[in-house]
Amino acid sequence: MATRISQLLNQSLPTLRYEPTAKRVRANLGGQPVLDTTRALLLWEPRRIVPIYAVPEADVLAELAESRAEVAGAPEEAQVLTPDDAFALHTAAGTAMDVRVPGHTLEAAAFRLADPDLPGIVLLDFRAFDWLEEDQPILAHPRDPFHRIDIVPSSRHVRVEFEGMHLADSAHPVVLFETHLPPRYYLPRADVAWDALLATARTSQCPYKGTANYWALASGGREVAWSYPDSLPESAAIAGLVAFYNERTDVIVDGHRLARPDSPFR
Structure with missing residues (x-):
């Protein structure tokens, strides 16, 4: 079996x-x-x-x-x-x-x-x-030898919405695949609707990616997006790009709306 x-x-x-x-x-x-x-x-x-x-x-x-x-x-x-x-x-x-x-x-x-x-x-x-x-x-916690990150450029079309409100639209995502987590679509800053977002004061650290900062909806509510402005060298491909929580927003890839995953970040 x-x-x-x-x-x-x-x-x-x-x-x-x-x-x-x-x-x-x-x-x-x-x-x-x-x-x-x-x-x-x-x-x-x-x-x-x-x-x-x-x-x-x-x-x-x-x-x-x-x-x-x-x-x-x-x-x-x-x-x-x-x-x-x-x-x-x-x-x-x-x-x-x-x-x-x-x-x-x-x-x-x-x-x-x-x-x-x-x-x-x-x-x-x-x-x-x-x-x-x-x-x-090292940052945040020891690196897990059974945990992997792959970062690859993609030509998929990615659109991000929240209750019908446009948050981002890009044909040039960089996709980060991480063990036990859903794929994260990192998008160029030029493809983000910044008038819909408001920067928060929170930061967090990841032993694989570096120090992140966050944005919430300008209309209020939980944080929905983050970025690593100065990523660790091994994650340089996502430096300055913006990702959205699949768990908290609607991510539409090549016209298909992804189900919101069940993860600790829901």
Whole structure:
């Protein structure tokens, strides 16, 4: 019987998953070293969709102490946990730890796992520290070795609407295909109806693409579009182009209106 690989990956979501990485991984806090290891694991707690670094406690250079901070577990109704969900929403068994370097104490910024298959392994809050893979800074979260991005130019005709209102129209899209997400159609800025959009103050970071800024409808409501003005080098083909949420707008490709996908961004 044939098995779809994405279904296998989805079936593993409720479990504690890990994968060793050969990269040298370092973290710093205020210029002071917190860890330095060549034995890091990429680790996904149950229901987490992106990995976090877990390392042998012996490779942590900062002081670790059992935390007295109140740490709430993830709510049962949360089917998935995204990078926007707090590190403290743990779904694996373990103990919250404070991280101390001279002049700084970060409460519950580490988590000592209780899993018998991963003895002596500690997770660290990615957002609390500055991280390097080898000598390269990384953004948002560690890169997932099972996650891929392909960026290709296209001659498809793409039109974007919201409740009949024109937002964009282009015959020169660049299509970004990303694991577990719908295709994203990045359009030239000249093909966007800017009078229908209003820039927001929010930014976000992606370890594959860089730092994004956003636009909402000028008439009010949620954000519907984004752009990477200074993308990472490997995503240079989308730098400055504008993409719209397929989940929140009507994207029409070669005359066919796409169904709004079910994703964490709906």
